[in-house]
Structure formats: C-alpha cells, structure tokens
Amino acid sequence: MFSLCSASVLADQRFTDDSGRSLRLARPAERIVALAPHITEVLYSAGAGEKIVGTVDYSDYPPAARQIPRVGGYSRIDLEAVLALQPDLVIAWESGNNMAQVEKLRKLGIAVYISQPNNLSDVARQIERYGQLAGSEAIARPVAQDFRQRLAALQAAYQDKPKVRTFYQIWKTPLMTVGKTQIISDAIRLCGGENIFGSLPAMAPRVSLEAVVAANPEAIIATGKGGIRPQWLDDWSKWSAMTAVVRDNLFYIDPDIMQRHTARILDGTQRLCEHLDTARRRRP
Numbered sequence: 001m002f003s004l005c006s007a008s009v010l011a012d013q014r015f016t017d018d019s020g021r022s023l024r025l026a027r028p029a030e031r032i033v034a035l036a037p038h039i040t041e042v043l044y045s046a047g048a049g050e051k052i053v054g055t056v057d058y059s060d061y062p063p064a065a066r067q068i069p070r071v072g073g074y075s076r077i078d079l080e081a082v083l084a085l086q087p088d089l090v091i092a093w094e095s096g097n098n099m100a101q102v103e104k105l106r107k108l109g110i111a112v113y114i115s116q117p118n119n120l121s122d123v124a125r126q127i128e129r130y131g132q133l134a135g136s137e138a139i140a141r142p143v144a145q146d147f148r149q150r151l152a153a154l155q156a157a158y159q160d161k162p163k164v165r166t167f168y169q170i171w172k173t174p175l176m177t178v179g180k181t182q183i184i185s186d187a188i189r190l191c192g193g194e195n196i197f198g199s200l201p202a203m204a205p206r207v208s209l210e211a212v213v214a215a216n217p218e219a220i221i222a223t224g225k226g227g228i229r230p231q232w233l234d235d236w237s238k239w240s241a242m243t244a245v246v247r248d249n250l251f252y253i254d255p256d257i258m259q260r261h262t263a264r265i266l267d268g269t270q271r272l273c274e275h276l277d278t279a280r281r282r283r284p
Helices: 002-010 037-045 063-067 079-084 099-107 120-134 137-158 183-190 209-215 231-238 265-281
Strands: 013-016 022-025 032-034 052-054 089-093 112-115 164-169 193-195 219-222 250-252
Touching: 013 120, 032 037, 037 052, 037 063, 037 089, 037 120, 079 099, 089 099, 089 120, 099 112, 112 120, 120 137, 120 183, 120 265, 137 183, 137 265, 164 183, 164 209, 164 265, 183 193, 183 265, 219 231, 219 265, 231 250
Parallel strands: 032 052, 032 089, 089 112, 164 193, 164 219, 219 250
Antiparallel strands: 013 022
C-alpha cells in the first residue's frame, strides 16, 4: 500500500524552476543529464547519482561521477550526444550553460529544469528539489537539513565579527572577481567580509588592477584552477603599500570547495571565515 501511495503522489508533478519556467514530469526522472559539475555532485547528494546518464567535463566528484558519459563542456554542449542518451530530464545551469542550446533541447521535447543557486541557502533548496525530481526525497531531505543546520551554525558564529574588506580573485588574466549576486559574495558576507566589488551586477566581472589597488583590500582570497595555490597570488606582493600585502593576508582556497554550488561549499566557507579571522588577528 505504501509503495502504491508513493507512486501516485510522485506521478504527474509540476515544478517551477529558477528561471520561472514550469516543468511537468509524469513520473520521477530515471534518465538525467546534468549540464554542470556541481549539478552532478548535488544529484549524488540527493540520492539520484545512479540516474545520471550524461554529464559534462570536470564532473569529477564524487569519484563515481568520473565514469558518467560526457556530452561536452558546460559552456558548449553536444546536443546530439544529449539526444542519443534519451534523457527524461535535463538539468541546466542558467549562468553557466549556453542557454540558446538549452532552449533547443526544450524545443525538441526534452524536459528541462534550470537551476541558479545565488546564495548559500539555495544549495539546500537545490538538494531537496533534485530529490523531488528524481523521486529520492527520503535521501535528499535529511541531507538538506544537515546543510541548513551547519549553515546556521556558521551564521551564528560570524554574524557579529568586525568587517574585513576582501578581494576575491578567480583568475589573473583577465583579472576576475565575484559580483553582487554570486554565491561566493554571500559566503564573504556570512564570514563578516565586505566584498570590495560586491556592488557589481555581473556574476564574474572583470576588474582592473588599478581598481583593486585603489580599493586597498585588507585580505585577498584566490582560488584559480585545480588544487594548487596559484603563483599569481604572490604577484600582489609587489604592491607593498596595500594593506593585504603589509599584513601578509594573501590566502588560497581550493576552488572545488568554494566555486561549486554544492554541500561542500560550506567547507570552503569555513576556510574563508578562518582566513578572515586571521586577517582580524593581524590588525595592529
């Protein structure tokens, strides 16, 4: 009886995605294509990893994700490869995927759910929603709750901390940072940081070297690519009058735990908060 009731509850559900578009699924998705590495990871967190039949380059966590067939990169999708997998659901990333290609998939009759987590609390909501889409709510719900509890603990620990003017550097050439609506800006705020470019509307705006120097950040956080501290982080040392340089507040965080919209972003946020605490202790 329970299984029959569950099936009827899960059948013919309607959802509204993060772009405001509606989506109807006659039954929980069984063949999912994930168009971003973080979408793949969150599907695993939501108990739906075994339902992923295709994903994109750099989808490498958890390790089982490395075995999933690729359908191109998140910014350039191989549409024929997607169609060949016969998915009953494609989950796309609004600010990362080529939305013209995503729209082509929709016009070909494929169900598409567009995701855009812009703040830390959105990660828990995303885990729950993927569980609903795949019929794995029983796994997704407690994972989301654990995330919320950990997030609340971090918020309580850092809500009264003195502000630290922070420059978050994604890349050197071009020099890129995070803007107002980027999830990392939310993490900076949680830790008591003040993003010196937090008023910019772009997700990943390009900025000038002169603008960074003029803003005189107290801390510089860099991620770069891969799990190695980028050499260009130390290039800031030539600006010997900058507060971040004077106090040796040049910090690194592994991009996999900071730049992916997954449960692991709280590991990155914890590291970010610790770095800003170090900057506070180094004040004269």
